[in-house]
Amino acid sequence: MYDIGVRKHALALVAAGRSLNSVSKETGISRAAIRAWQVRIEPLPRLLRRAAPCPRCRAEPTAPRDTPAYSYLLGLYLGDGCISAHPRGGHHLRIACADAWPGLIEACRTAITSVRPEDKAYLLQKQGCVMVTSYGRHWTCLFPQHGPGRKHKRPISLDDWQQRIVDDHPWELVRGLVHSDGCRVTNWTTRVVGGERKRYEYPRYFFTNTSTDIVKIYTDTLDGLGVEWRTLRQSRAAVTVSVARRESVALMDAHIGPKY
16 A cells, blocks of 8 residues: 555656656556546545555654564665565565575565565575565565665665664674675685694685675674674675674674574
């Protein structure tokens, strides 16, 4: 259910001379819905009774009911998520999870249903991955970072209410980002000790994303948690953040750990 503000914004674009097609592409709202709002902007009473409440659409917006789950889901969305419009209204939230990590798939589905118990989550099998998917009327309210095009080609920033949730639950956000676009690996090196070359192994965390804004959200959160990090030099456009210092890896292991 689109709130009155969204409806008025779409109608204002049309009133300014924009075509229904261009407004639909910009906002993700179907042309049929915009056309219907030109006749009646208020939701029908029967739809208001049937629609699940949204904490962001109230006169005084509030945070989602399960803020730790939301912080984790926010990390997953920023890393490997997208929101697409449904032809008949509403949106699909999709999070891509690799087949290799069944625990991650279940954690993602649990986070979705914890944030929006009214909206079911289901799995769509793709080649090499599962799209954890949920249809609802309010995913764009909960993730205002949604917009046309890929995330790394548009500015990404957290709203004040999202930042407050991240400040309260920073590890959940970091876990979601690492579970989506990161990994825990074991590196190794050799050293000569007493004339003998010995092999040493050490764990390390990586996070890679093409959006510098999303990378900054990740590193700013690590800074607040006291985790030391550095970026790697590489030729591709994506930025890779490494956490390799022993104390920082121990912190990450205590709160994140490897995917499963």
